[in-house]
Amino acid sequence: MTEDLVVTRTLVVPAAELSERFSRSSGPGGQGVNTADSRVELSFDLVGSPSVPGWLRGRMIARLEKRLVDGVLTVAASEHRAQLQNRAAARERLARILREAAAAPPPVRRATKPTKGSQERRIAEKKRRARTKQGRRGDGGWD
Template sequence: MPADLIVSRTLAVPASELHERFSRSSGPGGQGVNTTDSRVELSFDVAGSPSIPHHLRHRMLCALRNRLTGGVLTVTASEHRAQLQNRAAARERMARLLRDAAAAPPPTRRATRPTRGSKERRIAEKKRRGQTKQGRRAGWDSS
C-alpha cells in the first residue's frame, strides 16, 4: 500500500485519494518493452478532495486551471524503464505541482519614485556620453 503524498508541512494527500493507472511506455526497453506496464498516470481530484482545506481549494483550482480536466489533476511519468521509478517520479511531480499551486501569491509591487540622487546621476551620465560623442565629431579635417 503506497504512503500518503506529503505536499507541505501542513498539507498531505491520503493515498486513498490518489488513483494510479499503468500502461505500456513508448521508447527503449529491451525485451520486456512489449510486456511491462511501466508508464504511470497519477490522478488526484483537486475539486472534490476533502483533504484540501477550504481556504486553499480556490487558490489551487485557479493556479491549476489549465492542467485540470473536470477538477482532476493528472500527471504522467514514463521516463524510466522501471514502473517503481516512474511511480516515484509521478508522485514527486504531483507534489511539486500541488505545492506550487498552494503557495501564497507574491506581494504586490508598490510603485516608487526614483530618488533625487539617481536622477542626477542619470543626467550626469547622459551629459558625459554627449561630451564623448561630441568629441568624436569635432576632430575631422577635410584637407
C-alpha cells in the same frame, strides 16, 4: 506505494485520494518496452478532495485551471525503465505542482518615485554616454 503524499507541512494528500494507472511506455527500449507497464499516470481529484481546505482549494484551482480536466489533475511519468522509479517520479512531480499552486501570492508591490540620487546617477550616465558618442563623430562637435 500506499503512502500519503506530503505536499507541505499543512497539506497532506491521503493515499486513498490518489489513483494510479499503468501503461506501456513509448519510444525505444528493446524488448522490455513491449512487455512492461512502466509508464505511470497519477491522478488527484482536486475539486472533490476533502483533504484540501476550502480557502486553499480556490487558489489552487485558479492557478491550475488549464491543467485540470473535470477537476482532476493528472501527472504522467515514463522517463525510467522501472515502474517503481516512474511512480516515485510522478509523486514528486505531483507534489511540486500542488506545492507551487498552494504557495502564497507574492506581496503587492507599491509604486514609488525614483530617489534623488538615482535620478542624478541616470543623468550623469546619460551625459557620459553622450560625450562618448560625441567623440566618435567626424566633426568632433554637436550639430
